Amino acid sequence: MHAEIIAVGSELLDEPRPDTNSPFLAQVLRSIGYRLVRQSILPDDLAMLASALRDACSRSAVVICCGGLGSTADDCTVDAAAMALGSPPVPDSRAEKRLRKWLRLRRRRITKLHLRQTRRIASAAWLPNRLGTAWGQWCPTPRGCLVLLPGPPRELQPLVAESLLPRLAANLGHACATRVLSIAGMTETEVEAAAAPIYSRHANLRTTILALGEPHVELHFHAWAHAASSAQRRADRLARAIERRLGSAVFSRQRASLASVVGRLLRARNQTLAVAESCTGGLLGQRLTADAGASDYFLGGVVAYSNAAKHSLLGVPASTLARWGAVSASTAIAMAAGVRLQFGASWGVSITGIAGPGGGVPAKPVGTVFVGLAPPQGPARAVRLRLAGDRAQIRNHSAQTALNLLRLALLGIPKRR
Numbered sequence: 001m002h003a004e005i006i007a008v009g010s011e012l013l014d015e016p017r018p019d020t021n022s023p024f025l026a027q028v029l030r031s032i033g034y035r036l037v038r039q040s041i042l043p044d045d046l047a048m049l050a051s052a053l054r055d056a057c058s059r060s061a062v063v064i065c066c067g068g069l070g071s072t073a074d075d076c077t078v079d080a081a082a083m084a085l086g087s088p089p090v091p092d093s094r095a096e097k098r099l100r101k102w103l104r105l106r107r108r109r110i111t112k113l114h115l116r117q118t119r120r121i122a123s124a125a126w127l128p129n130r131l132g133t134a135w136g137q138w139c140p141t142p143r144g145c146l147v148l149l150p151g152p153p154r155e156l157q158p159l160v161a162e163s164l165l166p167r168l169a170a171n172l173g174h175a176c177a178t179r180v181l182s183i184a185g186m187t188e189t190e191v192e193a194a195a196a197p198i199y200s201r202h203a204n205l206r207t208t209i210l211a212l213g214e215p216h217v218e219l220h221f222h223a224w225a226h227a228a229s230s231a232q233r234r235a236d237r238l239a240r241a242i243e244r245r246l247g248s249a250v251f252s253r254q255r256a257s258l259a260s261v262v263g264r265l266l267r268a269r270n271q272t273l274a275v276a277e278s279c280t281g282g283l284l285g286q287r288l289t290a291d292a293g294a295s296d297y298f299l300g301g302v303v304a305y306s307n308a309a310k311h312s313l314l315g316v317p318a319s320t321l322a323r324w325g326a327v328s329a330s331t332a333i334a335m336a337a338g339v340r341l342q343f344g345a346s347w348g349v350s351i352t353g354i355a356g357p358g359g360g361v362p363a364k365p366v367g368t369v370f371v372g373l374a375p376p377q378g379p380a381r382a383v384r385l386r387l388a389g390d391r392a393q394i395r396n397h398s399a400q401t402a403l404n405l406l407r408l409a410l411l412g413i414p415k416r417r
Contacts, residue, residue: 001034001061003064004060005066006063007067008066008077009041012041022039034172046080056129057085057141057143057146058143065081073113075116081137089120090295094402095117117134117135119258121148129159136164161208169278177235177236179220179253181246182250184215184249184251198241210389221239222235260403266297269346273297273299274339274347276350278335302314332372332382335381336374350397352384355367357379368387369394370383375409
């Protein structure tokens with residue numbers, strides 16, 4: 001079957017911003033047997049988009065349009081699709097109820113603009129988006145279907161794996177089942193090298209590797225069979241085999257965040273945590289408190305950016321700072337031990353480093369980060385990281401690695417040197 005992809009967004013044409021959705025969608029379509037015949041990028045222009053969608057639906061069985069489902073006036077994809085299909089968008093009361101609940105849980109007020117996202121093409125079915133307010137839509141066409149997807153990759157990619165792939169596979173006359181492993185501490189390339197020798201031996205199976213931010217990788221297994229139960233058994237069997245190969249790098253089979261996994265481990269052990277941060281500026285604490293109920297195990301944190309703050313708030317000896325510097329194993333250990341003592345926590349975790357773009361020296365270049373761990377019993381320790389990327393990437397990688405090191409410590413996995 002022929003398929004087309006249309007990426008929507010004036011920013012993709014007016015600004016130096018790459019279209020990352022189309023290559024991802026192209027890979028997904030190819031993996032299940034569709035033939036991609038055209039890709040295009042269009043601005044947020046109602047008439048132009050409606051014409052392009054009308055033409056695409058007239059010649060291809062599957063047309064996927066991503067972007068333009070937001071709540072602002074320039075988001076015109078639903079209206080353009082309605083014009084192309086001759087089916088006006090209709091308000092959906094269930095969608096409005098779901099949207100109000102989603103916003104209420106995040107302490108956000110609903111507005112008239114938000115309600116634009118509850119309009120559905122009359123003949124369409126919703127494609128759930130668990131990470132955002134803009135759900136996708138599956139719209140039947142005379143030749144097949146028109147699919148509307150949100151633009152942000154972090155929303156689009158899980159939606160495709162969970163909601164769209166099964167429908168696309170069923171369109172080909174097969175049942176599709178998916179299993180997902182969340183992996184930390186390994187790069188996309190390392191995961192592929194470990195998993196490929198296993199999944200390459202299996203027929204009617206495909207894998208998709210998604211790098212979701214250092215060091216977090218998702219490995220999706222898609223299996224096809226004539227019956228849904230058979231397809232699920234295939235996916236589960238392959239996931240178990242690769243999980244045995246990856247071992248402790250797998251932190252979730254339910255797509256839980258690393259912070260949520262750490263929180264469950266702490267709660268199960270009736271233990272608590274406090275954090276001390278320098279270069280991450282509170283990012284670690286933010287991730288730990290993203291889940292409701294984090295107060296069960298997270299006591300608090302200290303952002304100690306200056307040497308004076310490290311000394312006065314965390315008790316880092318002035319002699320340690322003078323001899324080894326703020327970015328050192330000794331300082332990271334003292335920060336972790338100090339914050340654990342200050343809060344009376346079971347565990348103390350610290351991060352100190354050089355996130356850039358300046359501040360590096362030959363002995364400690366930009367990307368040098370130390371993570372300290374102070375356990376309930378025994379001496380504190382520190383791990384040195386050598387990270388690449390810009391300031392945001394280094395900070396994100398540092399926070400994620402700190403969470404993973406704590407997870408491994410809670411599980412009693414041999415310590416990284």
